[in-house]
Amino acid sequence: MIPALATLLVFQLIGEALVRALAAPVPGPVVGMALLLLTLVLRPSLLGAIKPTAQTLLQHLSLLFVPAGVGVMLHLQRLGDEALAIGVALVLSTLVGLASAALTMGWLMKRVTPPSDHDQA
Amino acid sequence: MNEGLPLAGVAADRLADVWVYLSASPLLGLTVTLLVYHGAFVAYRKSGFHPLANPVALSVIVLGALLWATGTPYATYFEGAQFVHFLLGPATVALSVPLFEQLARVKRLWLPMAGALVVGTLAATVTAIGVGWALGASKATIASLAPKSVTAPVAMGIAEKIGGLPTLTAVLVVCTGILGAASARYVLDALRIKDPTVRGFALGTAAHGIGTARAFLVSEEMGAFAGLAMGLTALFSAVALPLVAGWLLNWI
Numbered sequence: 001m002i003p004a005l006a007t008l009l010v011f012q013l014i015g016e017a018l019v020r021a022l023a024a025p026v027p028g029p030v031v032g033m034a035l036l037l038l039t040l041v042l043r044p045s046l047l048g049a050i051k052p053t054a055q056t057l058l059q060h061l062s063l064l065f066v067p068a069g070v071g072v073m074l075h076l077q078r079l080g081d082e083a084l085a086i087g088v089a090l091v092l093s094t095l096v097g098l099a100s101a102a103l104t105m106g107w108l109m110k111r112v113t114p115p116s117d118h119d120q121a
Numbered sequence: 122m123n124e125g126l127p128l129a130g131v132a133a134d135r136l137a138d139v140w141v142y143l144s145a146s147p148l149l150g151l152t153v154t155l156l157v158y159h160g161a162f163v164a165y166r167k168s169g170f171h172p173l174a175n176p177v178a179l180s181v182i183v184l185g186a187l188l189w190a191t192g193t194p195y196a197t198y199f200e201g202a203q204f205v206h207f208l209l210g211p212a213t214v215a216l217s218v219p220l221f222e223q224l225a226r227v228k229r230l231w232l233p234m235a236g237a238l239v240v241g242t243l244a245a246t247v248t249a250i251g252v253g254w255a256l257g258a259s260k261a262t263i264a265s266l267a268p269k270s271v272t273a274p275v276a277m278g279i280a281e282k283i284g285g286l287p288t289l290t291a292v293l294v295v296c297t298g299i300l301g302a303a304s305a306r307y308v309l310d311a312l313r314i315k316d317p318t319v320r321g322f323a324l325g326t327a328a329h330g331i332g333t334a335r336a337f338l339v340s341e342e343m344g345a346f347a348g349l350a351m352g353l354t355a356l357f358s359a360v361a362l363p364l365v366a367g368w369l370l371n372w373i
Contacts, residue, residue, distance in 0.1 A: 008211040015214070026359040027275045029213035033352050037217040047221065054215035057208065058348070061334040062177050063158045064209045067202035068273050069181035069295035071288050073188055073195045078262065078289065085256035089266050090293065093249035094300045095308060097270050097327035101241025101350075102314045105322055108233035 004053035007046075011036045144193060150201020157183045170338055172303045177295060177331055209274060209330070216333075216352055219345035226318065227349060234322055238353050241326040245270040246362060250369050260373060261286055267366040269293040270301075271358040272329040272351055282363045283370060294329065301328025302335035317343040325350025 015032030018024070024031070040046055072079070079086060143149045161179035168174040188198055199206070220227065227234070246267050253263040264285030268276040273294045280290035305324045314320055317340055324332035325347030333351050337344030 008214045011214045012210045026356055029210040030352055030355045032214040033217045036214055037220055040217060040221040051218055054218040057212045057215045058337060061212055061330050064205055064212055065177050065295050065298060065331055066154055066158055066180045067199060067206040068291040069177055070184045071195060072181060072292045073185055075289045075292055082258045082262050085253050085258035086262065088256055089249045089252040090296055090300060092252050093245045094297050094327055096248040097241050097245030098301055098305060098308050098323050099312060100244040101237040101326040102309055102312060102319055102323035104240040105233045105237035105319045106314055108236045112232050
């Protein structure tokens with residue numbers, strides 16, 4: 001578990017350092033994810049060492065959003081004043097994003113990917 | 122303070138000392154976060170993992186009520202909770218594991234995924250800005266709404282760039298994740314989308330990590346594609362959203 005956690009942190013650290021050094025607009029952890037993916041492609045034997053810890057973290061991904069969510073306390077005033085606009089914008093744009101992404105992907109899969117290449121049409 | 126009952130007064134003072142110590146130490150915020158989340162997760166499990174019983178929503182409501190009842194400022198709470206918050210970084214890196222395991226299918230589906238990602242992200246952003254503007258939200262609120270489908274750390278960075286309030290964005294990101302995770306089953310069923318790769322990818326595009334957590338509960342495969350979508354959305358949005366949202370906000 002410790003080597004796996006250290007690996008994740010090292011890749012995050014490399015990602016953050018690269019992003020700062022290159023003044024790139026992408027977040028450090030996302031670059032870390034890409035680099036670890038590349039490393040796994042080059043050396044698949046690493047997978048076994050990282051997998052259990054990675055799975056544990058991902059199983060509890062929801063928990064990690066709780067502290068940011070409690071930040072709602074800081075904005076009750078504004079949320080109350082603009083409740084209608086914020087509420088409708090949140091609901092509509094989430095539904096539109098979900099539906100448009102799903103429909104686009106489904107449509108492109110039918111048009112671009114040969115039917116034998118994926119499990120379901 | 123209580124002259125008639127010295128013992129009770131001493132006990133009350135002791136209790137006050139304990140509270141002063143605990144409320145100043147990160148231990149309490151961290152412990153309460155884990156306990157409340159555990160309770161929320163047990164309730165979620167008891168509901169048969171019903172999408173409407175989202176554990177993040179339950180936890181935020183309970184923790185918010187606790188902070189309000191004890192008069193604890195959010196900053197004090199966050200000193201403890203930041204240890205949980207910090208793990209968002211390593212968890213993002215950990216997404217490379219399910220991605221690697223689905224790599225063969227990722228390679229085959231790159232074009233449909235790229236299309237879904239661009240259309241889904243831009244549609245969500247434009248809708249958020251448009252509805253916020255039409256219903257008379259202030260400019261700072263609209264700018265905070267724009268990046269709300271992106272995972273929290275990235276969305277906060279984007280909000281800052283386009284004149285939003287990063288902490289408000291964090292809240293809206295969490296709300297979006299909860300809404301997406303709660304509604305995905307109904308929306309995708311109504312659209313007759315059955316393929317788990319499409320369901321997962323759409324959920325990750327529209328509802329980032331909370332959607333991904335929900336997808337992992339349904340299946341490892343759906344989770345992998347949701348995680349992939351969340352990572353790619355973060356990459357794409359970090360580059361494209363400041364330009365698109367910044368341009369739209371100029372017109373408002």
